[in-house]
Amino acid sequence: MQASSNRILLGTRKGTFAVERGSGGQWRPSLLGHAGVGVNFVARDPNTGTLWAALGHGHWGAKLSRSRNGGTTWEDAPQIVYPEGARYLDVPPGADPGGQKPAFKPAKLQKLWCIAFGPPGQIYVGTIPGGLFVSADGGDSFALNLPLWNHESRGGDLFQGEGSGVTHWFGTPASESGEFAPGIHSIAIDPRNPDHVLVAVSTAGVLETVDGGKSWRSRNRGLVMDYLPDPNAEWGHDPHYLALCPAQPDHVWQQNHCGVFFSSDGAATWKKVSQPGEGVHFGFPIAVDAERGKTAWVVPGKSDMQRTTVDGRLFVARSDDGGESWRPLRNGLPQQDAYDVVYRHALDNSGDTLAFGSTTGNLYVSEDRGESWQAVGNHLPPIYSVRFA
């Protein structure tokens, strides 16, 4: 049995919530801050204990917020700003990637999408449009990672000129502005070597650096797409979420638009491990066991055309063998008339405890690796992120 955290942080459509396990074993949610504000992601820096929240104000834009006292009070953190002159090639939704000439678009922060913590002092933030911002001073300042921003896959260095004029980074409808632009939603740092980082981009694919962000390369071999003429193309993939096993970092998983994929070689090659017959194929989040790299959990949805539960029955699926087989876990979850949708950051695990939240405001917790579940909140705002603190 692995030790579990007794505190969960929720980012929701209407604020940050803490869910705490009382001495009697009952989990109880309560509003922790940002009342009425959209919170895309909230997490605790394990190095400092500071809580970080990625806010999406309806009127006032995207803001980073932090709390140094466990959530009692919050303050605006130093804000994320693209450097002057930053621009990107814009591909309208539905455009033929090889046809319509993309237009240049000045970079404006549309969404703070995810936050990740490296060694002490290092904080990463993924954004729309497609920025990886890095702090080396514990979050007192952030800078755009330029080698990734200027990557050849998105047209090259557009600060200096017009680049190649071709981008392979397409868009996601997840931005809050209604604009269609690429976004970085997953940042996985290798615990053995913090210079080794994987990021996943909707819609482009997975990229890797092994030199602390000085250079990046694609890590999409073995991924297959259902929606492009060349299903094996290097770019254009739609990972929904990527996670690695902290104790076995070469074991990397992703829930992709086109199925579940597993890699046992650090994302150098991927293998599709979906089992549509078991309902395991489409979905958004994926969680990987901290110790056992072949164990992962997903919350399947029914196809990209419906994006609801499969037949109104909510379930989690777990594999313990690198995706060779999946077992549905339904005990305690609603099995009729349930249409919960679980977003990409809304599933997390800590030891044997798992938690996930849905856009219908339900929060479910399992303390036995998914074998049984309890609903610990039914009337919360739509849940965007779930992270153990």
Add this chain to the structure above:
Amino acid sequence: MVHVELTPHLFTFFPELKGRRIEVEADTVAAVVRRLDELAPGIAFYVCDEHGSLRPHVNVFVGENRVNDRQGLTDPVPAGSRVCIMQALSGG
């Protein structure tokens, strides 16, 4: 001097401005925002984006007139004006 009135929503984030009569020396809307940011550091990035344009769901009125130049905020602000920074009605 220009008298500035803010939507009360902004006092949630800048409580130091609550209850104050805000008077600034400015001759354009852009200058009003700059002066305001000196009084309450960070507020300019709430009202405007990183390029200095008004955010899509923010409106500014000079007297009875809605600001014309939402990108550069070059609209003149005569001395003695009242400038209102408001949340645009965004539906729903």
